[in-house]
Amino acid sequence: MAGLYVHIPFCKQACHYCDFHFSTNLKHKPDLVKALCSELALRKDYLGTQHIETLYFGGGTPSLLSEEELTVLMTAIRGIYTWPENTECTIECNPDDLTAETLARLRRNGFNRLSIGLQSFNEEELRWMNRAHTAAESVECVKRAQEAGFSNISIDLIYGSKFQNLQQWRETLQMAVDLNVQHISAYNLTIETKTALGVKHNRGEEPLIDENLSSRQFEEMIRFLGANGFEQYEISNFAKSGYIAQHNSRYWLGYTYLGIGPSAHSYNGQTRQWNVSSNATYIREVTANGAFYETETLSLDNRYNEYVLTRLRTIWGCDVEEIQRLFGERYKTRFLAEAQKMTEYTEWRHDALLLNGNGKLIADKLAMELFV
Numbered sequence: 295m296a297g298l299y300v301h302i303p304f305c306k307q308a309c310h311y312c313d314f315h316f317s318t319n320l321k322h323k324p325d326l327v328k329a330l331c332s333e334l335a336l337r338k339d340y341l342g343t344q345h346i347e348t349l350y351f352g353g354g355t356p357s358l359l360s361e362e363e364l365t366v367l368m369t370a371i372r373g374i375y376t377w378p379e380n381t382e383c384t385i386e387c388n389p390d391d392l393t394a395e396t397l398a399r400l401r402r403n404g405f406n407r408l409s410i411g412l413q414s415f416n417e418e419e420l421r422w423m424n425r426a427h428t429a430a431e432s433v434e435c436v437k438r439a440q441e442a443g444f445s446n447i448s449i450d451l452i453y454g455s456k457f458q459n460l461q462q463w464r465e466t467l468q469m470a471v472d473l474n475v476q477h478i479s480a481y482n483l484t485i486e487t488k489t490a491l492g493v494k495h496n497r498g499e500e501p502l503i504d505e506n507l508s509s510r511q512f513e514e515m516i517r518f519l520g521a522n523g524f525e526q527y528e529i530s531n532f533a534k535s536g537y538i539a540q541h542n543s544r545y546w547l548g549y550t551y552l553g554i555g556p557s558a559h560s561y562n563g564q565t566r567q568w569n570v571s572s573n574a575t576y577i578r579e580v581t582a583n584g585a586f587y588e589t590e591t592l593s594l595d596n597r598y599n600e601y602v603l604t605r606l607r608t609i610w611g612c613d614v615e616e617i618q619r620l621f622g623e624r625y626k627t628r629f630l631a632e633a634q635k636m637t638e639y640t641e642w643r644h645d646a647l648l649l650n651g652n653g654k655l656i657a658d659k660l661a662m663e664l665f666v
């Protein structure tokens with residue numbers, strides 16, 4: 295079982311909180327698309343199968359690809375891989391790109407799931423984030439996508455900013471539910487050092503995130519979305535029945551995936567590889583079949599720690615039988631010894647350790663306590 299990820303590292307403008315790899319200089323987009331096709335060919339044996347089960351275009355902003363660029367890329371992918379008709383094919387989009395014409399282009403190229411970066415319905419907050427769209431566009435683009443025939447839509451939201459108190463966050467959640475989407479990803483705002491927000495914070499122009507408010511917003515989100523038919527299947531991800539994201543779930547469940555493009559990661563159970571983050575270096579090295587990625591061979595300790603870190607955040611939890619099978623007796627003993635110290639934050643479902651409401655607030659801290 296394998297997934298393919300394609301990273302499109304371009305954006306119209308830089309969101310002030312964003313720490314992903316992207317460039318706002320679109321001049322190199324055609325060359326980068328060519329390099330992506332070359333990397334696909336160079337690494338066609340990585341997955342050990344030509345059959346993929348999920349396809350995901352992320353970024354950056356993949357909805358910035360022109361008809362021609364998208365067709366070139368999809369033709370290159372179809373020349374190597376096959377997938378059944380109903381395979382989840384996701385593309386990340388920004389509201390300002392989702393015209394009727396773009397939506398038709400995405401459908402023509404086989405995408406059946408959209409992940410739309412709405413982030414907020416608050417005009418002032420969107421400006422503060424330096425998003426390239428308005429609150430009205432956030433709402434209209436979802437309706438337009440539904441009219442265009444997309445029936446599997448995910449939206450991204452951000453909470454924790456100074457623009458939304460608890461009541462305003464409830465209103466945001468209500469607006470999200472009213473859009474009748476199938477999936478919601480919601481992330482706690484963080485201030486990363488190298489972002490515009492981080493720079494302003496260091497100058498004393500932006501306050502710290504109010505962690506107490508974020509925690510209350512997180513709890514309210516779990517309650518509100520749960521009451522509206524969304525299952526929280528991962529700390530930041532909520533889905534209606536039948537709409538759990540297949541691609542991202544495979545990351546958390548430890549399946550093999552190949553990541554194409556600058557900064558993309560690949561994983562095959564034994565090693566992790568990550569591509570160079572610079573667009574110029576990536577284009578140059580891929581074109582020359584040079585060194586464009588690094589590889590780390592994962593030790594058993596690394597793999598166990600990754601298992602605990604990702605699985606504890608999900609509804610599948612950390613399964614004792616699986617720990618025994620994948621890692622052996624020593625890890626299972628260590629896991630059980632640590633797990634029994636965290637009963638206040640966890641619960642057992644059959645043989646799996648899951649986080650309860652208190653545990654979800656400190657998931658990463660608990661995972662670290664389970665690490666070897």
Ligand code: SF4
Binds near residue numbers: 312314316353411
């Ligand atoms: S559009 Fe997405 S990837 Fe681009 S800067 Fe904004 S948050 Fe980052």
